[in-house]
Amino acid sequence: xxxxxQSPSNKVTEKGKDVELRCDPISGHTALYWYRQSLGQGxxxxxxxxxxxxxxxxxxxxxxxxxxxxxxxxxxxxxxxTQQEDSAVYLCASSLFTSGGNExxxxxxxxxxVT
Amino acid sequence: xxxxxQNSGPLSVPEGAIASLNCTYSDRGSxxxxxxxxxxxxxxxxxxxxYSNGDKEDGRFTAQLNKASQYVxxxxxxxxxxxxxxxxxxxxxxGSQGNLIFGKGTKLSVKP
Numbered sequence: 001x002x003x004x005x006q007s008p009s010n011k012v013t014e015k016g017k018d019v020e021l022r023c024d025p026i027s028g029h030t031a032l033y034w035y036r037q038s039l040g041q042g043x044x045x046x047x048x049x050x051x052x053x054x055x056x057x058x059x060x061x062x063x064x065x066x067x068x069x070x071x072x073x074x075x076x077x078x079x080x081x082t083q084q085e086d087s088a089v090y091l092c093a094s095s096l097f098t099s100g101g102n103e104x105x106x107x108x109x110x111x112x113x114v115t
Numbered sequence: 116x117x118x119x120x121q122n123s124g125p126l127s128v129p130e131g132a133i134a135s136l137n138c139t140y141s142d143r144g145s146x147x148x149x150x151x152x153x154x155x156x157x158x159x160x161x162x163x164x165x166y167s168n169g170d171k172e173d174g175r176f177t178a179q180l181n182k183a184s185q186y187v188x189x190x191x192x193x194x195x196x197x198x199x200x201x202x203x204x205x206x207x208x209x210g211s212q213g214n215l216i217f218g219k220g221t222k223l224s225v226k227p
Contacts, residue, residue, distance in 0.1 A: 031213055033213070033214055035214075041219070042203075042217050042218065042219040042220065043159070043203070043215075043217040045214040045215075045216075048213045048214050050213065059214070089158075091158055091159070095213075097213055101146075101147045101164060101166055101207070102147060102207045102213060102215065103149065103161060103164050104149075104161070104205075104215060105161060106151075106158040106159050106160070106161075107158060108157070108158050109158045
């Protein structure tokens with residue numbers, strides 16, 4: 001079946017502009033996650049959705065970051081007034097999120113470059 | 116602070132050898148454990164998960180979990196040059212947040 005898809009695959013933007021990143025999870029997966037990975041760094045958790053709800057937004061790095069999920073499916077991560085330190089690969093993952101485990105499957109990522 | 120520790124490597128093994136990748140985690144309440152493979156410029160790919168103490172085998176891969184020692188490992192038998200990648204250990208601590216805590220990864224190089 002189809003995996004997690006993300007768009008765009010690459011985004012170059014000028015400092016101060018807003019950007020929207022999109023994630024389409026695996027069909028039937030109720031849980032959706034956003035992570036980011038800076039060059040040579042580990043994965044940093046940003047936000048988690050169960051259905052359309054995000055119980056805890058404390059992972060978002062600043063109030064310039066926001067995310068929403070509609071219809072229990074597609075999610076959008078928005079970064080307002082982008083800064084150079086926002087440059088990273090933004091990864092989306094989805095899972096069934098059962099009580100026994102939480103296998104997460106990643107999309108190909110969006111590489112964001114802020115100039 | 117929940118942490119997952121991995122040796123950054125690089126770990127270099129000859130083709131056909133066994134590669135052993137190790138990971139320790141800080142929270143005894145951890146529930147499930149995952150190994151991801153990440154090729155350069157690509158996203159992480161789930162290759163193994165383990166929930167119970169002991170060994171779990173899948174083809175050339177074996178995951179080993181020792182909850183008493185807070186230690187999880189990945190063995191790759193008959194290593195191939197195509198196995199050269201960064202291997203990420205991830206831990207699910209449970210609770211409502213759902214996110215995985217990732218180690219920084221071990222870079223594996225398999226020499227022909």
